Amino acid sequence: MGMAWSSAPIPCTYTKTFGVGVRGLENCGLSCCINALLQSFAATTELQELLNRWQPSEESHDHNVPLELKRALEAMKDNKQDRPHQDFLECLHYNKVCRLMQHDADEVFHTILNLIQKQMSDQQTATAITNLYKIEVEGCCRCSECKNEHCVPNFFLSFPLHLPERTSTLEDCMKMFFECQKLEGSEAFYCGRCEKKTPSVQGYRLVSLPSILCFNLKRVRKTSSYPKKLNLKVSFPETINLSEILPEEHPQLSQSRYRLYAVIVHVGTAMCGHYTAYIYSTDRQWYYIDDSHTSRVSWEAVQETYGGRELFSHTAYMLLYRTLNTEAA
Template sequence: MPTSSGASRARPSFSAATDVYARSHALYHTYGQVNGLHRISRPPLPKIHQNSSATRSNSASSSQLRQQQRAKSTSCLNGDSVLLPSRKLPPDPAAAGHHRGANGSNAAASSSSTSAGRSVNGRRRSSVSLHERGMVGLSNLGNTCYMNSMVQCLSHTRPLLELLMRSSSESIDPPPGRLAAAYQRLMRDMWSSSAAAVISPTELRSRLAKFAPRFRGSGQQDSQECLRYLLEGLHEDLSRNSERHPRLPAIDYDQLDRLSDSEKSLVLWQRYTKLENSPIVDIFVGQLKSTLQCCECGHKSTTFDPFWDLALSIPRGNRVSLAACLDLFTDPETLDGNERPKCDKCKTRRRCLKSFCLYRLPTILVIHLKRFSGERYRTKLNTLVDYPFDLDLSEFVDTDLRGKQPAHYSLYAVSEHSGTPMGGHYTAIVRHAYAIDRWVAFSDASVRRSSESAVVSSQGYVLFYERTKRSHTDYN
């Protein structure tokens, strides 16, 4: 992922576990330093409040339901449930003359196994409304289900979709690089009113493989790693910086340490967003506050780091809640024995208490459930993690900022993995970007309507949440 300093960009490391104690030791000595994102373990996320579908369906009176149904028909269009910079709907690429396939030809020519111009339910796509678009299958190009799964999740990530679906008169500034341009063309093909039922993502795969050579060939890959590289490539291609590595004055840590937490956070956040300035950062990146407290003298040190996603370990058990996963990540941890960091006040290694909290919340929150472990991901946890449709992160935001930023999130996409680590398959189940009461299941070229009851399963691997002004229950 993008580094948070002016140093040359390195490809991210995706080890299943990170040396947390070494990171904590470094934070204690250089608190305030902005570490490279891919060099820190995915920091904490909060507890959640879960609402069952039964509670949602039974909580409203008949009159309320009628009012909500009327509101639903417009809210999915005007976007009053999400925080987006623009409420415009994507233009129709076919009508605007932008509809081209991955190889530059009409997308109908790239259709595989299904006649061009027909939707999954048999109707001509030219007669399909926006609410019926975006339900397009993707050809498997040789063990590329991992990429197809992530593309479907990102296709219904509304802030990113609306950025890339701007008309030619509202072109992206600066113009996208080659990977971003390939992704943009694929999105316009998938959301065209005349899109084929199945599209081949050949160009995107080729550009991704050039950006990250690990994706060359037909070997099995991990969907979460694909997401990280794809977002990194989009970030670099859409960077607003005229220089690849902008030069900024060095950080004066002595002066930084004298600032309040809010001032320190702002200084480091502004520095980071100057170095890593792109719409991708605007959408996906948040900020974490890390605190180390000496158990002997009480001295505290804090640092603020950007995060692009949160990787959560799964507790033992056949079924656990997402809250339990988050508790593992956010509960204060004692560093003792060989893990004791050096206290700057005591001038010696001391037992310390490490804790995290959220400081700035991203528009899109990505949660990675760490199901794979061992060398080459040889072990997989099939535990059912009960992830909720609604997350309220208010109590997990730093106390100084509670109530000052929206903290409600709604689940809209899940990348799923079935089978074994050595022979599995990636799919996606997604809430339609413009029909919030509709869930769609994608498995490469296969597209079918699904239901809310099928969203939570033991196959859930990468979760996508969108920050909202209102909770998911307000629409049901």
């Protein structure tokens, strides 16, 4: 996709063994973003189990995103088709995720999940799919004078993490997300109990964590002239325990240990980019997938996406972790 450096051939170790390894997907007219997302969905066995349980009803219309996703993921498993994702791409195009356009992977990820919820005939399964990713939070605002607190429930399908202006870790970004902000002066809120505008403290409180935990590293910063990509280094671990990171006021979490299994990588600048993915497959190996090219790699190769190197802007953009509580290992 027009990236000068990416034309170097990558050794292809594509395996045909069923259920082991990964299979590449041809780039059909700038589809790298959707290809990378499809690889992450294919690695999300929990999602596939829910899709497999669903029996689409007869009246399921054309251009149904959950149906085409289900078909694409099934077709990716058997190697009969050259383009197992073609109908899914066409279906997304019909649903306003247009072909021949560059997309933001996190936006498309949200669009796909929202369309699943909207278009699935079985609403119970659709909700179960949303719940797989649903991070429940409360947005709270506390009056500094009377200590009265007003909380509003909210949720995220991916944690929107802004980056500090320095080399940092995923843990730092999480802590920053939950840091409270003081609202005073012109920003002060009206407190119903004090019956006036008072200084207050505002922040998010975590309510529950899902089985699949997705982080979106917000690397694009809007400047007055054009969007700029931040190449700052953000390291992330293969396993993470959130109860060790979050401030004490957060409730005890029933599931807090997670393992990384997919990294969606953005290559290039904010203006011209390409997406690839690292996948930890069921055979407990990491794979790098750049459209149709796949290769087996080490964890050290995944760590190359931490960022911080100006010339080689190959950085993690979305991180998908799965809970370890349900896994035998």
